[in-house]
Amino acid sequence: MSLRPQMFIASYTAGPIWGRGTGDLPRFRRSIPGVGDEAELVRQQTEALLRQYEAQDKSATGEEVAPMWLEDTYAYCMQSRDAEALDVMFRHINTLLCEDQFSKCNDLLRAIDLQRLDTHLMIGLLSITLAASSILPFRSQLVSNIESRLRKLAPDRVERLLNGLR
Amino acid sequence: MTRAVFEAEMAFASQPLVAAIVICRAGDNLHSGLLYLDTNSAVRVLHLGWQDRLYNSWGWPRLWAAPDVEPERLASVAALCRLIWEDYEAKKKFPYGLKFLQTSFSPNGQLLLGPGAKGLTCATFVLAVFNSFGIQIVNESDWPVRQDEDRRFLDRMRPHMDPGHFALLEAEISEGCRRIRPEEVVGACSCHLPALFVPSREAGDEVIRLLDAGPRPA
Numbered sequence: 001m002s003l004r005p006q007m008f009i010a011s012y013t014a015g016p017i018w019g020r021g022t023g024d025l026p027r028f029r030r031s032i033p034g035v036g037d038e039a040e041l042v043r044q045q046t047e048a049l050l051r052q053y054e055a056q057d058k059s060a061t062g063e064e065v066a067p068m069w070l071e072d073t074y075a076y077c078m079q080s081r082d083a084e085a086l087d088v089m090f091r092h093i094n095t096l097l098c099e100d101q102f103s104k105c106n107d108l109l110r111a112i113d114l115q116r117l118d119t120h121l122m123i124g125l126l127s128i129t130l131a132a133s134s135i136l137p138f139r140s141q142l143v144s145n146i147e148s149r150l151r152k153l154a155p156d157r158v159e160r161l162l163n164g165l166r
Numbered sequence: 167m168t169r170a171v172f173e174a175e176m177a178f179a180s181q182p183l184v185a186a187i188v189i190c191r192a193g194d195n196l197h198s199g200l201l202y203l204d205t206n207s208a209v210r211v212l213h214l215g216w217q218d219r220l221y222n223s224w225g226w227p228r229l230w231a232a233p234d235v236e237p238e239r240l241a242s243v244a245a246l247c248r249l250i251w252e253d254y255e256a257k258k259k260f261p262y263g264l265k266f267l268q269t270s271f272s273p274n275g276q277l278l279l280g281p282g283a284k285g286l287t288c289a290t291f292v293l294a295v296f297n298s299f300g301i302q303i304v305n306e307s308d309w310p311v312r313q314d315e316d317r318r319f320l321d322r323m324r325p326h327m328d329p330g331h332f333a334l335l336e337a338e339i340s341e342g343c344r345r346i347r348p349e350e351v352v353g354a355c356s357c358h359l360p361a362l363f364v365p366s367r368e369a370g371d372e373v374i375r376l377l378d379a380g381p382r383p384a
Contacts, residue, residue, distance in 0.1 A: 082241060083184070083205045083241070083245065086241065086242065086244075086245035087245055087248060087249070090245050090246065090249045091252075094253075097262035098259070098261070119238050120241050123236075123242055124238075124241065124242045127239070127242040127300065128242070128246075128263075130263065130299060132262065157236055160235070161236050163300070164300025165299075165300045
């Protein structure tokens with residue numbers, strides 16, 4: 001192997017590229033697939049691309065695909081940051097409804113994982129979609145699903161939580 | 167159910183609810199708005215002010231009360247307030263739910279009342295926000311028509327109002343609309359919802375008495 005390509009790779013990577021040096025020798029590591037930070041980065045990027053392609057495949061077959069912002073909502077919810085979670089959800093759903101993307105919004109309702117939402121977010125979801133309830137066919141099923149979940153999480157408060165949202 | 171209390175007596179940010187209704191005396195009139203927390207836990211007040219514009223700050227003393235609904239419902243209302251303000255600042259629009267009021271904003275942020283829309287006042291704006299999320303604060307059909315009082319109120323407001331908005335409200339009064347007053351909206355918070363006129367009016371009289379007396383010294 002000529003020295004020039006390895007020197008190019010050595011200058012391109014963030015850090016040393018040869019194996020561990022000793023004493024006064026510089027510490028390098030080899031930039032070959034399967035070894036080093038760059039390989040890990042490539043692996044992560046590949047996995048992200050595969051997830052994206054799988055999502056596109058699902059979309060092509062009609063399966064519900066959850067938009068990426070939902071992961072932000074779930075993450076905020078897990079951290080009990082309900083205000084931020086509601087803001088993300090409201091902003092995106094309101095945009096869909098204001099742009100008359102009712103079919104897309106309906107698909108979104110199908111794709112939401114209620115197990116990853118707390119009571120604040122489930123009530124928020126029904127609230128922000130209330131005005132469009134007559135044009136979101138899945139919403140009535142969503143109400144039923146949320147009611148089932150609320151009967152486990154807050155059995156004494158179900159009616160007060162859902163009053164006016166069915 | 168919560169009785170109205172001054173901010174000086176109980177700070178809104180010091181208790182767990184994140185949305186409420188606030189009222190103040192502005193000259194000879196009463197003015198109401200929506201008290202809520204933003205995502206930084208700062209206290210904001212969203213209200214429909216003079217010249218039919220939305221405002222997100224409040225320079226008057228705050229007498230506030232929260233309606234008798236579950237905290238999750240109030241959290242949604244607070245989020246709606248944040249969305250309304252964000253949309254208003256950026257695009258001068260109402261979110262989807264409030265579009266059904268057929269109201270909108272002009273490019274310079276002035277409220278445009280559409281045909282068939284109820285002329286929004288500060289009080290009915292508050293009611294509309296709650297209504298859009300299925301929370302009926304008052305049973306409007308129980309309210310009386312008070313044309314003489316409403317005309318006197320409108321005459322006082324005339325110098326501050328857009329002529330088009332004034333004409334719409336004047337027409338509504340002539341048609342016999344049931345106008346709900348700011349103190350009645352706050353009073354309704356101490357009633358079972360949707361609140362009826364008589365208890366809301368009685369509680370509203372107490373709200374006025376509290377406003378006139380001011381906060382109790384610490």
